[in-house]
Amino acid sequence: MLYLTTDQIIELIQGEDVFEANCEDSFSIKIQEYAPFICAAIHNGHNLRKELEDKILLSDTERLYEESPYTQDFIQSLPITIIGNDSRYEYDLNRPEDKCIHNIAWGKQIWKEEPSIADRNTSLEKHRSFYKVVHALVQKLEQKFKAVIIYDIHSYNYKRHSETYLFNIGIENIDIRKYNRQLSQWKEELLKIKINGQKAEVSVNHIFHGRGYLLKYIQDNFDNTLVLATEVKKIYMDELTGQKYPLIIKSLAKELKKAIINNTQKYINELSNINIKKKGKLLHGDLQPELKKIDNALQKYASRFQLLNYVNPLNLASAKKKFFKSKFSVNPEFRYKPLTIDPFKFKSDVYSLKIDAIEDIHLRQLYIDIIGSYSDKADLLSSLGTNKFLYNSMRYFGEPTDKDIDNAKFLLYCQELPEFEDEPLLELSEIKEKFIEEGNHYGFSFKIIESSTIPSDALVMNAKKTLVLKKGARFKPSRLTALANHEIGVHMVTTMNGQEQPLKLLKLGLPRNTYTQEGLAVMSEMLSGSLTINRLKTLGLRVLAVKSLVNGNDFKTTFQYLYETYKVDPEHLFNLVTRIYRGGGFTKDYLYLSGFRNILELHKKGVKLDNLFLGKTSVNYLATLNEMVDRGILNPPSHIPKAFKEPVTTSPVLEYLTNSLI
CATH class of the missing domain: 3.40.630.40 (Zn-dependent exopeptidases)
Incomplete structure (x- = not known):
């Protein structure tokens, strides 16, 4: 001064x-x-x-x-x-x-x-x-x-x-x-x-x-x-x-x-x-120098916290083999990558940042909330593979509500749409070609690798601009289109948009961004015409698996309950239950269905969602994001998912089912 x-x-x-x-x-x-x-x-x-x-x-x-x-x-x-x-x-x-x-x-x-x-x-x-x-x-x-x-x-x-x-x-x-x-x-x-x-x-x-x-x-x-x-x-x-x-x-x-x-x-x-x-x-649109310093420091401290790098089991294939050999009667024992970061030093570093120097009250609160969220993430990682992991996961991600449980059970009694029955499986070359084509639409270049350590079909590694495919996985055309719109059309779009922002907080991710980002991604599947009833049933099974976990049931009990009640394919079910039990109890996956319901409701109301694609955003902060774009503090998103810009007509049956979730 x-x-x-x-x-x-x-x-x-x-x-x-x-x-x-x-x-x-x-x-x-x-x-x-x-x-x-x-x-x-x-x-x-x-x-x-x-x-x-x-x-x-x-x-x-x-x-x-x-x-x-x-x-x-x-x-x-x-x-x-x-x-x-x-x-x-x-x-x-x-x-x-x-x-x-x-x-x-x-x-x-x-x-x-x-x-x-x-x-x-x-x-x-x-x-x-x-x-x-x-x-x-x-x-x-x-x-x-x-x-x-x-x-x-x-x-x-x-x-x-x-x-x-x-x-x-x-x-x-x-x-x-x-x-x-x-x-x-x-x-x-x-x-x-x-x-x-x-x-x-x-x-x-x-x-x-x-x-x-x-x-x-x-x-x-x-x-x-x-x-x-x-x-x-x-x-x-x-x-x-x-x-x-x-x-x-x-x-x-x-x-x-x-x-x-x-x-x-x-x-x-x-x-x-x-x-x-x-x-x-x-309001003032220039970036306060103190804000830039805090933003850069937070990026330096938090950029190494790639949660999925640590929570995905290293021995997934061998653990699966033993579980099937036991006829689903012995819980798998997963091994994890050792932490290369010190969660306690990280918390000390981020809490020492002089957040009160940020003049704008809403921006200041945003950084306070991000630091609190990353502190919870640090606690989550520090308890990886222990009994405390589930408790910390519930602090960070939450747990299903009664509404989530009701929606999940409702979907599990639905039948697949005729147009998605009897689809052929595509070859790996066709799968890679589709992802590359989707990336080219946005002007993205990224690596595609295969991995046997991920329990999902595909995922985007944001920091490395890499698409990881599950080794040996083959997809039907509808599933491939859904994955392309989910992983490239939303997750990579928000990654690239976040990297173009003058502030790095949207690369790191706002609190509760999983809820919003996965909700947007499933919505993108629906708007692209590739959301199947079976996909919705999978999301419902995840909710029930998380509820079973939170209720204190072990891996084999949850597996057997879902297998016997809903007649799920064992291969598919193992991957699904692994997603829930990895790390010691990972409650994240219930957010796909609840996040989708939230985005669907906003979409039906005509809420403008463009600024949710600025980076790893959260719907809880949409008003603040809108203000920051209007002020010129953040750039408008360069890329909007194709499915949101050019949606296809949703089938009446799917329209009815999804509207019933709200």
């Missing part, structure tokens, strides 16, 4: 330079881009000049009580902010100059020794500097955009009041006839906010009436700027001790960011000389 004089800051504003600066320690200002709205937290500060420390009667806690601590956190994500650094007990930025230095305030004597004339002059000069900068900034923005809106954010103590609201809007000094519509819109946005599941209550001119000097100054000096003086109830801290509640602060920051952006879009589209169609355009 720069340390600048008042005149230097005004010069930068007049030249429309972007900057972040501290004005002689009295206030800080950030202009990431010139936009028609300002966010202010003028009572956030707690600083007191050294020469005043011995003259004040009040303790730190007493001063904090009437200040508005942490209000800067609520607006940190926005492009223009102005934050008071000094305590309002030194000089109050929300009072006129002749009344900004209190001797008695809120019933308390402030000074044991009154500040000298020199002390007062220093404080008054800070007050003047603030308003000179505010004046220059609003003047510039009005000239540029015609209309401006200022969010003047404060907080209030509520325990001394019998009736309180989460938000209070003070409007006494606002031209109601001119701004009535805009005031109503702001109240409506605040009413949408939920904190800890509770909807916000909003009052107008209750407790606080909007008589502050910032609002009055703007009203007296500018014709086309609205100041929304908004008080936040101090539910985010203990108002008596000053102890903050970080999770509530984060929630308020996220919700207020959304409310401010939504309201600003309406305001400027109605009153300014610009029109904003996408709300993300109101």
Whole structure:
């Protein structure tokens, strides 16, 4: 951050330079881009000049009580902010100059020794500097955009009041006839906010009436700027001790960011000389240097965590042979590749990253969640082959719901579609040719190798840009088309799109990305016309196998239950149950069916899913991804799966069956 004089800051504003600066320690200002709205937290500060420390009667806690601590956190994500650094007990930025230095305030004597004339002059000069900068900034923005809106954010103590609201809007000094519509819109946005599941209550001119000097100054000096003086109830801290509640602060920051952006879009589209169609355009689009450092460091630490490299058994073929020789009566014993990474050092490294340096609250939360997810993955890997693996897998992937179980059982009673019966098996050369053809459609080049250690028919190794085929596997045409659309059309598409992003987090994968990515992949099978009833039944069997695992049954018990109940081919069933029991209990596979149901439901509702193909994304973060693309932080996806762009007509029977899953 720069340390600048008042005149230097005004010069930068007049030249429309972007900057972040501290004005002689009295206030800080950030202009990431010139936009028609300002966010202010003028009572956030707690600083007191050294020469005043011995003259004040009040303790730190007493001063904090009437200040508005942490209000800067609520607006940190926005492009223009102005934050008071000094305590309002030194000089109050929300009072006129002749009344900004209190001797008695809120019933308390402030000074044991009154500040000298020199002390007062220093404080008054800070007050003047603030308003000179505010004046220059609003003047510039009005000239540029015609209309401006200022969010003047404060907080209030509520325990001394019998009736309180989460938000209070003070409007006494606002031209109601001119701004009535805009005031109503702001109240409506605040009413949408939920904190800890509770909807916000909003009052107008209750407790606080909007008589502050910032609002009055703007009203007296500018014709086309609205100041929304908004008080936040101090539910985010203990108002008596000053102890903050970080999770509530984060929630308020996220919700207020959304409310401010939504309201600003309406305001400027109605009153300014610009029109904003996408709300993300109101936010800063350049990558923060600290964000890039964190992103690069996380990629360095996490890129070696290729889970399937370790969880797939090394002795799959011999274990299968012994299991069949025992007539399904002895559990297979799998061996695994030794870890070449230290999960505990990894956790230490990622938790040392300075995530709080990321300004935007939603981006910051994204990285917090990714680190938490990778920490769970580290625990999962550290317990590979032990009894703890299942517990850690359930933490990381979850377990089937009752709805998942019901859907699985429903599918297992269905009959195959006539068009997929009696298909021939294709030769290996035909299989490879199909995958290469699918890759060529997108302009992808990748290796194709065979492996006897994977329990699935095929998989994409993202880091190595390699398609792995199960050694000796042969596929029917419908299965081959499904695999091509699943593995190349989704998994390789998201791999390649993720590598084109300026941030590496989408190469690593967002939390719960398996749920979304596998859901998209199965949806791609359906839209390509290659999703068979037998494939859906396989997904259903996986759900039941995971449920059996979670219920405490061993490999042979689950195998025998599915074999006897659903008459599944033993070769196919062994691979399916191995997928579930590898590592010590791998619950991931139930997500294929539940993820498909989720994507199908969104698709039916007409939700635009393109940004789920940006990389290894999660539907839980779709709103954040959309915002990041609109802002230019992420690039739109270069590749969209062919099946999603050019879907074939789904058979009425399959349409009925899949709709029944929702």
